[in-house]
Amino acid sequence: MELRLVLKNAAALSVASVLSKAVSAVVAISVARYLGPETFGEYSVALAFASTFILFADFGLSNYMVQEGSRDESVLPLFLGNTLLFKVFTLLVVYALMLVLMHPASFNQSIQSMIVVFGLASGLNALDSTVYNYFQAKQQMYYAAFYQFLSTFLIGALTILVVVEKGKVVMITVSQLVTAVLISLMLYAHLRRHIRLQFDFYRLIEMLKLGLPYGIAVIFLYVYFQIDMVMLALMRSPFEVGIYSAAYRLIAILLLIPGIVTSVLYPILFQLGVESKQKHQETIEKIFKVLSAVGIPGSVLLFVLANPLMTWLYKNRFPQSIPIMMLLSWFFALECLSFSLGDVLTTTNRQWTRAKIQGGAALLNIAINLYAIPRYGIYGASVATLITELYVFIMYYWIVRRQVYKIQIWRQLPVVVLASVAMGLTAFFLRHLHPLASAVIAGILYLIILISLDKDFQRIGGYVLRQGMFRFKTRS
Numbered sequence: 001m002e003l004r005l006v007l008k009n010a011a012a013l014s015v016a017s018v019l020s021k022a023v024s025a026v027v028a029i030s031v032a033r034y035l036g037p038e039t040f041g042e043y044s045v046a047l048a049f050a051s052t053f054i055l056f057a058d059f060g061l062s063n064y065m066v067q068e069g070s071r072d073e074s075v076l077p078l079f080l081g082n083t084l085l086f087k088v089f090t091l092l093v094v095y096a097l098m099l100v101l102m103h104p105a106s107f108n109q110s111i112q113s114m115i116v117v118f119g120l121a122s123g124l125n126a127l128d129s130t131v132y133n134y135f136q137a138k139q140q141m142y143y144a145a146f147y148q149f150l151s152t153f154l155i156g157a158l159t160i161l162v163v164v165e166k167g168k169v170v171m172i173t174v175s176q177l178v179t180a181v182l183i184s185l186m187l188y189a190h191l192r193r194h195i196r197l198q199f200d201f202y203r204l205i206e207m208l209k210l211g212l213p214y215g216i217a218v219i220f221l222y223v224y225f226q227i228d229m230v231m232l233a234l235m236r237s238p239f240e241v242g243i244y245s246a247a248y249r250l251i252a253i254l255l256l257i258p259g260i261v262t263s264v265l266y267p268i269l270f271q272l273g274v275e276s277k278q279k280h281q282e283t284i285e286k287i288f289k290v291l292s293a294v295g296i297p298g299s300v301l302l303f304v305l306a307n308p309l310m311t312w313l314y315k316n317r318f319p320q321s322i323p324i325m326m327l328l329s330w331f332f333a334l335e336c337l338s339f340s341l342g343d344v345l346t347t348t349n350r351q352w353t354r355a356k357i358q359g360g361a362a363l364l365n366i367a368i369n370l371y372a373i374p375r376y377g378i379y380g381a382s383v384a385t386l387i388t389e390l391y392v393f394i395m396y397y398w399i400v401r402r403q404v405y406k407i408q409i410w411r412q413l414p415v416v417v418l419a420s421v422a423m424g425l426t427a428f429f430l431r432h433l434h435p436l437a438s439a440v441i442a443g444i445l446y447l448i449i450l451i452s453l454d455k456d457f458q459r460i461g462g463y464v465l466r467q468g469m470f471r472f473k474t475r476s
Helices: 005-056 061-071 073-101 109-137 141-164 171-196 200-235 236-254 258-274 277-304 306-313 321-346 351-376 378-406 414-429 435-453 455-475
Strands: none
Touching: 005 073, 005 141, 005 236, 005 258, 005 321, 061 073, 061 109, 061 200, 073 200, 073 236, 073 414, 109 141, 109 171, 109 306, 141 171, 200 236, 200 258, 200 321, 200 351, 200 378, 200 414, 236 258, 236 378, 277 306, 277 321, 277 414, 277 455, 306 321, 306 351, 306 435, 321 351, 351 378, 351 414, 414 435, 435 455
16 A cells, blocks of 8 residues: 555545534534433434444444455455445344334334434445445545545534524434435445446355454444443433433544544554564554543543533533533543553454453443443443443453553653643633633643653654744745
């Protein structure tokens, strides 16, 4: 693969991801403000319920297509054709099953209407995601980045229009369905110009056998991250689901950061994993240091400024979400700390080990939620999320130390923790200011301390400063 192509794909993905998350954040906050806890909870219940069923439509075929298509592009017409054909069939089955099972769940008419629409939109998005996987196999992720951002933009524009026109909550779900239809038609037109699909039933059976491990891993990952929302929807009121979702969705948006860092560096890590074990370890330790320098202070700021931040973002419509945000804020730090350790397993051909850990985390999450949600409600779900993420971090660290190499991560943390504590105290004393002003002032202090005391961040800071001066001189 050419370096220019790698950089083009990485840049396209990074820019599209950042812009998409920014648009999604604005839209999510606007929708929550407009709907309020009760109706926003109904919206979240419908989305979580529909997403759970659509998850079982792929069986790992799309990921298997990426693996084989990256090695030999000649198989892509058959693999893409078989995958799309199979997903159309399974989507029809799971959609029908979803419509049947939503009645015993005792959802009200509004939630049922949204489930019907969300199911259709999610089904089309599932087909679209397979096309994005095809672009990935072809090393054309810039196409996927374009269509994904366009989808997010259209959903945002149509949703804001509904909010401005004071439409019903069902119309917000319709905006997502309209967008899914438009994007699907555009992708269909794109494929007609570039590929002629093929189909082979007997080869499909073989693909299902080989792709199943990928499908299991995806299910584990979904359960690990999303099952708390589904269980809340089944065991608690929509009002409580709305309170929990308002905090959780803000944290979920921030998970973009470790995802971008690792997606850009994956090719390098895979190469280092083969070429030099020592270089691979050193690279992972530096990535861990950078992510910890993002996650720990990020969680500190969210914890300290939870009250003014949530009050400002949601116009004081979700005061009950503030303590939930204070609890879930530490999920971001733990996720950042876990990310690079998980990548050690993936980039050293231990993906099954990583999948087993995620499977154990999913089961642990379900078990804790079954106990905690009926007794403690959304607080129980929040604690279950933290315990599960802590379990993942400990298991990743233990497996890496035992099976891969003696990774040195604790020595990376003292300066980050010290700077984060100073930042947190500053934000606390400035909490009566606007939350953005408090965060900026505290963040500047954090960077000053970090760069003053740590040589690695001094080099990073110097590089950024030199690049900024170079661009300024060039423009001048």
